[in-house]
Amino acid sequence: MAVYKRGYQRYEGPRAPHLERLLVLPRQAWRRLSEQRIVTALLALSCIWPLLCALFIYIANHTELWGGLDGDFSKMLAIDGAFMLTFMKVQSVFSVLLAALAGPGLVSPDLGNQGLALYFSRPISRLEYVLAKMAALVWLLSLVTWVPGIVLLLMQAAMADTSWALANWRLGAGLVLGFWLWVALVALVALASSAWVRWRLIAGAVVLGFFFVLSGVGVLVNAIFRVEWGDLINPLRAAYGVWCALMGAEMPAGLSLATALASLALMGALLSLALERRLRPVEVVR
Amino acid sequence: MPQPVVELDDLHVSLGRREILHGISCRLGVSGSGRAIGLLGPNGAGKSTLIRTLLGFHTPSSGRARVLGFDCHKNRRRVLERIGYMPETDSFVASMTGVEFLRVMGSLSGLPEEIALEKAHETLFHVGLGEARYRTLGTYSLGMRQMARLAQAIVHGPELVILDEPTNGLDPTARRRMLELIRQMKDDHGMSVIVCSHLLADVEQVCDEVLILKDGCMIHHADLEAERRENRRFVELEVEGDSTAFAAALEAVGAVCVAESPGRFRIVLPLDFEMARLWKLAADHGLSVRRLTQRRDTLEEIFMKAMGLLRQTPGEAASSQEAPAYGGL
Numbered sequence A: 001m002a003v004y005k006r007g008y009q010r011y012e013g014p015r016a017p018h019l020e021r022l023l024v025l026p027r028q029a030w031r032r033l034s035e036q037r038i039v040t041a042l043l044a045l046s047c048i049w050p051l052l053c054a055l056f057i058y059i060a061n062h063t064e065l066w067g068g069l070d071g072d073f074s075k076m077l078a079i080d081g082a083f084m085l086t087f088m089k090v091q092s093v094f095s096v097l098l099a100a101l102a103g104p105g106l107v108s109p110d111l112g113n114q115g116l117a118l119y120f121s122r123p124i125s126r127l128e129y130v131l132a133k134m135a136a137l138v139w140l141l142s143l144v145t146w147v148p149g150i151v152l153l154l155m156q157a158a159m160a161d162t163s164w165a166l167a168n169w170r171l172g173a174g175l176v177l178g179f180w181l182w183v184a185l186v187a188l189v190a191l192a193s194s195a196w197v198r199w200r201l202i203a204g205a206v207v208l209g210f211f212f213v214l215s216g217v218g219v220l221v222n223a224i225f226r227v228e229w230g231d232l233i234n235p236l237r238a239a240y241g242v243w244c245a246l247m248g249a250e251m252p253a254g255l256s257l258a259t260a261l262a263s264l265a266l267m268g269a270l271l272s273l274a275l276e277r278r279l280r281p282v283e284v285v286r
Numbered sequence B: 001m002p003q004p005v006v007e008l009d010d011l012h013v014s015l016g017r018r019e020i021l022h023g024i025s026c027r028l029g030v031s032g033s034g035r036a037i038g039l040l041g042p043n044g045a046g047k048s049t050l051i052r053t054l055l056g057f058h059t060p061s062s063g064r065a066r067v068l069g070f071d072c073h074k075n076r077r078r079v080l081e082r083i084g085y086m087p088e089t090d091s092f093v094a095s096m097t098g099v100e101f102l103r104v105m106g107s108l109s110g111l112p113e114e115i116a117l118e119k120a121h122e123t124l125f126h127v128g129l130g131e132a133r134y135r136t137l138g139t140y141s142l143g144m145r146q147m148a149r150l151a152q153a154i155v156h157g158p159e160l161v162i163l164d165e166p167t168n169g170l171d172p173t174a175r176r177r178m179l180e181l182i183r184q185m186k187d188d189h190g191m192s193v194i195v196c197s198h199l200l201a202d203v204e205q206v207c208d209e210v211l212i213l214k215d216g217c218m219i220h221h222a223d224l225e226a227e228r229r230e231n232r233r234f235v236e237l238e239v240e241g242d243s244t245a246f247a248a249a250l251e252a253v254g255a256v257c258v259a260e261s262p263g264r265f266r267i268v269l270p271l272d273f274e275m276a277r278l279w280k281l282a283a284d285h286g287l288s289v290r291r292l293t294q295r296r297d298t299l300e301e302i303f304m305k306a307m308g309l310l311r312q313t314p315g316e317a318a319s320s321q322e323a324p325a326y327g328g329l
Helices: A018-022 A024-034 A037-045 A048-060 A071-076 A081-102 A104-112 A116-120 A126-142 A146-159 A162-167 A169-196 A200-225 A229-233 A235-247 A257-278 B047-054 B076-081 B098-108 B113-126 B142-154 B172-187 B200-206 B224-231 B244-252 B275-284 B299-307
Strands: B006-015 B018-028 B036-040 B062-067 B083-086 B160-164 B192-196 B209-214 B217-223 B234-240 B256-261 B264-268 B288-294
Touching (some): A018 A024, A018 A126, A024 A037, A024 A104, A037 A081, A048 A081, A081 A169, A081 A200, A081 A235, A104 A116, A104 A126, A104 A169, A104 A200, A116 A126, A126 A169, A200 A229, A200 A235, A229 A235, A235 A257, B006 B047, B036 B047, B047 B160, B047 B192, B083 B142, B172 B200, B192 B200, B275 B288
Parallel strands (some): B036 B192
Antiparallel strands (some): B006 B018, B209 B217, B234 B288, B256 B264
């Protein structure tokens, strides 16, 4: 029978499991993101560097292509921690750009017309709401960070001999852990800016500002006051420090792993607090 | 055993250092009976705070609030699975279409995916938004958005629907439609409904019981249905002619009759007394009936009395000999 003829009937059947209900939010957010052409274009653009890296790996593993060249050249073509760090640095920039484009549309539409009361009057907690919204962004950012990174490592492992995989297993673990930390930070920044800034353009600018302006400020603080605590407000340097430690590469000068981790933890805590203050079902005037 | 829809036990709620609800205790409604409960009170009485506490938005500082047998704080998820909430403020997600909005809200409340879509369409037609269901909510008029908010509250078929000022800002036709939908919710679908409103006429029209709050305290809880039933027995009568014998005849059939002045009576009729008998009795004594009024203790009077603005309802003095006013005001 047609819906308009049937009339309203109260549903009394079985309910969906809790996790299935929560997946509605990331699915819906993902649908919204995929409708934005500019996000799709940037996603395609961010695949260029992994493709170039894949080509590099291919060349590095086919000695017959550069057999006439000297030994220094073969060192340059080594697939090691330095290679993966370069890959991570470039892809992290793309991930920030993607977050600046996609992030602002995640929470602000719900906040704009006091829609949060409708979400939180349903069996969903604030933490679950944040995690569900974050999941869409994490999925998007994963596509340009650790997923292509793992593909590159698998490709290298397949082309090189088993000894390479045994000697460099740390690269895989470091890449995944390092990018997970990074993606979590970027997603938190994007959500917090979406929660606090109503206008999408400005919210996007805030995301870019957090990473690039704050990093500049950190470097300036270190240079002007001749201190090292400027690193605490430099997300790019802190993340790079952690990646270096994970990859077994040399840490940047003047930065310890503890400082880098403390810096990231501090930023994460502040961003979580910003979200907690903003994402409430009702504004309480005390 | 039927349980109350809402059970408050010495409920105290504080926001910051200020206590908003000061020890409210009561039992409202009966689950599954399809009754509507009106929540009344002046601004700042604590109505919204009470509703938000039931929804788990505020934590009680002491005491307990239970909805459908579950503690609102400790079993928040189980409570919210059974509730539909229509907020007072204009709440919507402007970029979603009506169907998408209801589908998401239904799914979050536990409807399986394919059923959520079906229910979204069904509910939108039910509230009169069938033709506008593929338009984004941002393009809806105020009245349409109000209906969309009602739709999201009932899309998952909750046992209890909480409506905060449902008729605010609606034109008379839309208001009538909203009240009719509320009536259908309780009568046709067996949902319990809590209506929080400043409009006494609206509450009177759809509610079976009322809770009146003032300054964070419960000052009256009345069963409107019982009150209406009781009120049918009180009659004010004005007749022309010699009424002495008529008064005696009324006493003889079991009525309590007080003569206010010659020809003017306040009468408490016995139960099961047909009004036609009163007309016949007057005719038998050769009296012409000039005025016959059945006392109707309006919600406005109940509210005014609860607020301390009215000492007694007209006709209450006569009735007090037989039956005390309901709710013990």
